[in-house]
Amino acid sequence: MIALASVSQGNPSGDFQPRKSPIGVYRDIQDLILPGTELEPKPLHQNTEIILRITAIRAHGDSFRYDLSYCGLQKGEFDLSDYLQRKDGSSTQDLANLPVEFESVLEADRLQPNMPDAGKLPSIGGYKNMLITAGIIWAICPLILLLVKRRKNKESNSLVSNPENMADRLHPLIEAARDGKLSIAEQAELERSLIGFWRERLQLQSKTPISALAEIRQHEEASQLFEQLESWLHKPNPQSPVNLKTLLEPYRNVTKTNQEEH
């Protein structure tokens, strides 16, 4: 470590500290005051040990203040002043030493650099294709969600609608009614099922419920049935008791096929 008396740096200590650095790595020296006329780097040659650049020059009284940047190309200790010359061609003997040292990370006989680390493989097809794929997925996802939701809705709709045909629904209700074993809820269901049965039979599915019911009441056979049902299910004091066995007999053996034949 050599303290340089004739050279001062713009740092608080005013001394130029020799420094170590790896080969090939640039280092900077700021505000280095060197006496004498203005300096410039010597021209580079094929076997130069150091690349030295002056990045800024500012006047400093009779001297100049320099910002230097240098990079070592060979291992060893060197003097930066050996790589400077005066612009006016005068001697640089008055310059103090500017010692620097360069270290080699590799062994002395190593000629080839290390192999680079194994990195990530690039994305298949590159960034552009990746964006296109993401765009397609973005567009398809809502469609898939929509289709799934529609399918669910259809399933729930089919759950809401009657799971079996009218004949299958009517049969147990009619048998239970003939045996006098219908609960209030089943009586209500029987009445609604018979309305549905006649609506299908008279092909009134496209009509509104009230107009379909009005047409059903115009039908001779249906009107008699519903008058009797009213008497049984809704009238407070029916004049004559309803014979359910006779009333519901025509509907006992209704099947899907003969319902459609009607």
Add this chain to the structure above:
Amino acid sequence: MDKEEKVTEFIDKIRARVGTVVVGQDQVVERLLIALFTSGHILLQGMPGLAKTLLVNALGKAIHLDFSRVQFTVDLLPADILGSEILDQSSATFTTRKGPVFTNLLLADEINRAAPKVQGALLEAMQERKVTLGDETYRLPVPFLVIATQNPIEQSGTFELPEAQLDRFMLCHRLDYPDVQEEEEILKRNLGLGIQKEGQGAVANTEFDIVSDEPVGGPEDLTNAIDHTHRVHVSEVFIKHVVELVGRTRTHPSIELGGSPRAGIALIKGARARAMIHGRNYAIPDDLFALAEDVLLHRIRLNYEALADGLTAANILNEIIREMG
């Protein structure tokens, strides 16, 4: 003549009286009578020029009842309907000025043109049947029926009634345009309206001028009809039908907001009145199906998927009724 015959005659007379000025619209007259006999309130929805106001005017005059009409506008204030306290400067005391709501039949014309706070004030009075002015609470006269009309909400300058307030209306009836024969009859009748001379001037008569002021029945006839409505039998099977229908509106996949218990009550009350009007002392499924749209449609709100699919509440309700049977 027994009481039942008197009720039938009273209803026939009202129908005939309304029929003298309004062509067709038998269904809406029936709905008005249902509302009147069940002390419910009714909302009439239809395009301008369908004789909504004339119809209510004729009904009000046919029955000897107090009748007020309020034209709802955007600058109407709650005090304009309910009333207010006015300072009497000579005695330095406040006197109460009751508003038009203190009547038997209140026609709230174009209710959806008023600001929400005015709608809210009226609907509160409809629900509680009393009004507070200053420190005093006043009961509204009996009977008290609000017949509101509104133009379809798509029209500009209207405030849509929220679901909670729509639920206060027992019925919401949608008026359609008359058919060809009815429209021809309307035009022919209009040709024969004549003119009214006064002094040296004259003015063409309108339909309102020919509505007779002579009532066809009084409060006792109305009380008798209300009494008969309350005696109509509703079977347990009918109640099951109502519960099933209202319940299905709550679980249908296309409906976000289904019928409330109040909707079920309205169906039963309405069915009773309809049965009485049709000369029965018991309700049947026909009454339920006939009133389902008017009772339920304004209480149902479809979800976004159903709206996106272009479905309407009427389609869904008809589908529900078909699935029930």
